[in-house]
Amino acid sequence: MVDTEQGHPPARPALQDYERDPGDKPPFVLTFAEVKLLGIAGVGFFLDAYDLFIINPVSTMLQYRLYGGKSLPNNLQGLLKAAANIGSVIGQFLFGYLADSIGRKAIYGKELMLIIFATIMCISCPTNDLSSDGALIWLTIFRIVLGVGVGGDYPMSASVTSDRAVIRKRGTLLAYIFANQGWGSLVGSLATIIVLACYKHVMNDEGETSKVDGVWRIVIGLSLIPAFGTLYQRLTLPEAERYKKAKKDALPETDDVKELKDGVKVSSLNESEEVHVDIQRKAHFREFLEYFSEWRHAKILIGTCTCWFLLDIAFYGINLNQNVVLQQIGYDGSTGTPWEKLFKVSTGNIIITALGFVPGYYVSVLTIEKLGRKVIQIQGFLMTALFLGILAGKFTSMNNAAFIVCFALLQFFFNFGANTTTYCYPAEVFPTKYRATAHGISAACGKAGAIISALVFNTLTSSIGTPAVLWIFFGCSLVGACFTLLLPEVAGRDPDAILAEEIREKRLRQGY
Secondary structure (H helix, E strand, O other), rough: OOOOOOOOOOOOOOOOOOOOOOOOOOOOOOHHHHHHHHHHHHHHHHHHHHHHHOHHHHHHHHHHOOOOOOOOOOHHHHHHHHHHHHHHHHHHHHHHHHHOOOOOOOOOOHHHHHHHHHHHHOEEEEEEEEEEEEHHHHHHHHHHHHHEEEEEEEHHHHHHHHHHHHHHHHHHHHHHHHOOOOOOOHHHHHHHHHHHHHHHHHHHHHHHHHHHHHHHHHHHHOOOOHHHHHHHHOOOOOOOHHHHHHOOOOOOHHHHHHHHOOOOOOOHHHHHHHHHHHHHHHHHHHHHHHHHOOOHHHHHHHHHHHHHHHHHHHHHHHHHHOHHHHHHOOOOOOOOOOHHHHHHHHHHHHHHHHHHHHOOHHHHHHEEEEHHHHHHHHHHHHHHHHHHHHHHOOOOOOHHHHHHHHHHHHHHHHHHHHHHHHHHHHHHOOOOHHOOOOOOOOHHHHHHHHHHHHHHHHHHHHHHOHHHHHHHHHHHHHHHHHHHHHHOOOOOOOOHHHHHHHHHHHHHHHHH
């Protein structure tokens, strides 16, 4: 087919319109454009897991670099592990709101620039010029900045993907993108082992343990490769047609807007554009509050926020403190030279990730359109509650093999369950013009749960014991299953069509 006006074949749609999908293939079979989108959006979740969970081996390395092998101070250790999640809350609120009010195109990529900047500052930490505590404070500050970028990626990538997805494949695409968390965690563990192996001679054979300073910098710095690799694609991604259409319908008919539409004389075109954008921003915030002031909408937001909050208390409580698990399976690095201890911990991290993380994500990818989000989330919460209960009840008596199996199944049902669906739900259940803001609020509630776990886990385990903490996580999972009942099934659901129908019914009731 040839464009008769230009004499050239029409350009291939660039990640813009999937409605031409013929629908004759399973949802998990992706087109070229969808694979490209997966690469652009998925790298954010790869970096999310890489950056969030790499702090576990890095904090162990810092013990040898800064404190002569002794444990990090409890308060600074908790703050360091919570720092990225603290920043994430800020980023999720901020980028979520800006993505809806200003536009995805104007904002997308800026969160990745923040991640790149913060990563460079982290690996530039002047450990020779700062005190031990000062170095940890430096890292904490820039991991908060890193977290702002990581947090911003949640609503940005979710809305960018959902805006472009065919409804029958929307959940699958979102699950594919979120599954990159598993790969990020796995690659982080592999990178740590490989870099440690390269340093074995100088650290183990020659006894220069301080060279671990180079190991943690390289391990963190490697995340810059995928970040730089997708930055240009994010910055140049066009606005989705679905978002453009939603924004056209978003501007209320106030007197100021009518005057602008009727061509009121203004001093310059730029001034006119600024007034137009300012009115749109005000309208977005007001419309957002009006939309969620109705119980039928508010209860869904309460459901997405509470489920994510409860999930992350348990999920991050365990995964940011894997030393407890590693100790149980004999990979806590309690014996041997400093290098041998670090290598053993890294090996244990790979075992944990490979057994549960990656498989669970891809079972979700394959089944999310058939089973539905609600079924997967409820069964995920119930199954994690089951295995948390087993771990809590048998924590001191379970042998290594049984513990590994039980923990692997726990990780599997985290990811073939609420860890995946709590991300998908707000990206699918809310209309386009409120989607990023609602997703950011939901994700921020999740990270609030992660912060609580990171800050109080060590203190609680010291005072009431690990089994008691696991029972708390058990309770969180059961309550999460109950709050899921507030949520509708979103498979095949078009929230924009539902919103249009609600507006039509409201106008009929009001008599116009």
